[in-house]
Amino acid sequence: MVPTPYYLLLAAVLFAIGAGGVMLRRNTLVILMCVELMMNAVNLTFVAFSHELNDMTGQVFVFMIMTVAAVEAAIGLAILVELYRLTRSVNIDEFNSLKG
Amino acid sequence: MEIYLFFLFGGIAVVGALAMVFNKNAVHSALFLLLTLVMIAGLYVLLNAQFIAVAQIMVYAGAIVVLILFVVMLLGAELGESIPRWLTLRNSVMVLLALVFLTVSGTAVYDWLYSTQPITGTVTDEVIARQGSVQLVGESLFTQFLLPFELASILLLVGIIGVVVLGGWRLVQHRQRGE
Numbered sequence: 001m002v003p004t005p006y007y008l009l010l011a012a013v014l015f016a017i018g019a020g021g022v023m024l025r026r027n028t029l030v031i032l033m034c035v036e037l038m039m040n041a042v043n044l045t046f047v048a049f050s051h052e053l054n055d056m057t058g059q060v061f062v063f064m065i066m067t068v069a070a071v072e073a074a075i076g077l078a079i080l081v082e083l084y085r086l087t088r089s090v091n092i093d094e095f096n097s098l099k100g
Numbered sequence: 101m102e103i104y105l106f107f108l109f110g111g112i113a114v115v116g117a118l119a120m121v122f123n124k125n126a127v128h129s130a131l132f133l134l135l136t137l138v139m140i141a142g143l144y145v146l147l148n149a150q151f152i153a154v155a156q157i158m159v160y161a162g163a164i165v166v167l168i169l170f171v172v173m174l175l176g177a178e179l180g181e182s183i184p185r186w187l188t189l190r191n192s193v194m195v196l197l198a199l200v201f202l203t204v205s206g207t208a209v210y211d212w213l214y215s216t217q218p219i220t221g222t223v224t225d226e227v228i229a230r231q232g233s234v235q236l237v238g239e240s241l242f243t244q245f246l247l248p249f250e251l252a253s254i255l256l257l258v259g260i261i262g263v264v265v266l267g268g269w270r271l272v273q274h275r276q277r278g279e
C-alpha cells in the first residue's frame with residue numbers, strides 16, 4: 001500500500017517538469033508534448049484522490065480530461081501545420097505576427 | 101512489493117519527462133513522452149484503476165503520441181531550435197518559476213497530509229475487486245455523469261470539424277480555383 005501523498009508529490013514533480021519545459025523550449029511541438037505531460041500529472045492526482053477517497057468521480061473526470069487532451073492535440077497540431085505553411089518554421093519565437 | 105513498483109514506475113516517469121524536456125531532437129522527445137505515459141499507466145494499475153490504465157495506453161500511446169510523431173516527421177521539425185543556449189538569465193528565471201510551482205503544490209500536499217477529513221466514499225478496493233473497474237466507471241459515467249458524457253461527444257465533434265476546416269479548407273479552395 002503506497003501512501004497517497006507519494007502519488008501527489010510525483011504528480012507535482014511531473015507537473016513542474018512540464019511547466020518548466022513549456023517555458024524553456026522554443027520548439028512548438030515539444031511545448032505541446034509538455035502540455036500533455038502536465039495534463040497527465042493532473043490525471044494522476046485525480047486517480048490518486050479517487051483511490052484515497054473510495055470514489056469513482058475522479059476516474060470519470062480523468063476520462064473527460066483525456067477527451068479534452070485528444071481534441072487539444074488534434075487542433076493544436078492542425079494550427080501548427082498551418083503556421084508551418086505560412087512561416088516555414090516551428091520555432092515559437094517566429095510566431096509573432098499578432099504582436100502589433 | 102507495491103512500494104518498489106511505485107518507485108520503479110515513478111522514477112522512470114520522472115527520468116523520461118526530464119529527458120523529454122532536455123532532448124534537442126523532437127522525435128526523441130516524443131518517444132520519451134511515450135515512455136513516461138506508459139509508466140503513468142503502470143501507476144494507474146497500482147492505484148486499482150485498470151480501466152483508466154488501458155484507456156491511457158490506447159488514447160495517449162495509440163493516438164496522441166502517434167499523431168505528434170507524424171507531424172514532427174511530416175514537417176521535418178526535429179531540430180526546431182536554432183542554437184540552444186540553455187544557461188541564460190531568462191532560462192534561469194523560468195526554472196526558478198517551475199520550482200516555485202513545485203513548492204506551492206508540495207505545500208498543498210503537506211497540508212493535506214495533516215488534515216483529518218473523514219472518508220465517505222463507498223467504492224473500496226474490495227468492491228472494485230468484486231465488480232471490476234470497468235463496470236464501476238461505466239455505471240457512474242452513464243448515470244450520474246450522463247450530461248458531461250454527451251457534452252464530451254459534442255466537444256469531439258467540434259474538434260473534428262475544426263481540424264477539417266483548418267487542414268483541408270485551403271485544399272478545397274485551391275481545387276475549385278483549378279477547375
